[in-house]
Amino acid sequence: MKTLGLSRTAAAIAAAIAGIIAAARGETLVGNDYAGGSLAILEFGDDQVDDTFGTSYGVEGVGNVNLMRNLDLKLSVEYIWAEGNEGGVEIDMSGLGAGASLITFRELRDWIHPFAGIGLSVVETETQLSAGGLSTGGDGTEAGVDVGAGVELEITRALLLRGGADYFYIDDEDDVDLSATVGYWVSEELLAMVRGAYAVDSENTALYLGLRLKL
Numbered sequence: 001m002k003t004l005g006l007s008r009t010a011a012a013i014a015a016a017i018a019g020i021i022a023a024a025r026g027e028t029l030v031g032n033d034y035a036g037g038s039l040a041i042l043e044f045g046d047d048q049v050d051d052t053f054g055t056s057y058g059v060e061g062v063g064n065v066n067l068m069r070n071l072d073l074k075l076s077v078e079y080i081w082a083e084g085n086e087g088g089v090e091i092d093m094s095g096l097g098a099g100a101s102l103i104t105f106r107e108l109r110d111w112i113h114p115f116a117g118i119g120l121s122v123v124e125t126e127t128q129l130s131a132g133g134l135s136t137g138g139d140g141t142e143a144g145v146d147v148g149a150g151v152e153l154e155i156t157r158a159l160l161l162r163g164g165a166d167y168f169y170i171d172d173e174d175d176v177d178l179s180a181t182v183g184y185w186v187s188e189e190l191l192a193m194v195r196g197a198y199a200v201d202s203e204n205t206a207l208y209l210g211l212r213l214k215l
Helices: 006-023 047-053
Strands: 034-043 056-068 071-086 089-105 112-131 134-154 159-170 173-185 190-199 205-214
Touching (some): 006 034, 006 071, 006 159, 006 190, 047 089, 089 134, 112 159
Antiparallel strands (some): 034 056, 034 205
């Protein structure tokens, strides 16, 4: 079978998920308990991987707990899937990742909130190749670490902006993710948000549309 190879495909999606989990810190609502979910659109920066799979999709669930003054615990779960064809070989791949981060933050002038954090993630990938009635596949589990920092700005009572940069390492791969979020308060408890993320080295890009609910 002429394919990208299971190891290359799995590494691409594992790194993408680890980066997205790291970039999830570039959201909003530091110091608040909240939960939410997002839909994602992902483009791989690797030309061969992108040509094979094209646009990929995902879903995300997040939760944040304010542990004490100026310290949050953020939890996230990410699932990405993609289908492609190379040389008549059908390729299905998916990845499930979970991450936890401790985030410390400060308040400057009541509307500027710089933050920094460190996190761990675990990513499980599965790849399936099918052609001529035959199939083969592989799976794997990798652990990663990440560190990052950024700033949250309360522009108005209804509008939030946030940007951040995160370095992550997983499966002998490392990268820097840049992310930016725009949030709009639909009500006092419900925030609608758009988040974009870009991995500097791999050139993976992701766009998220989601909601966050204060608890």
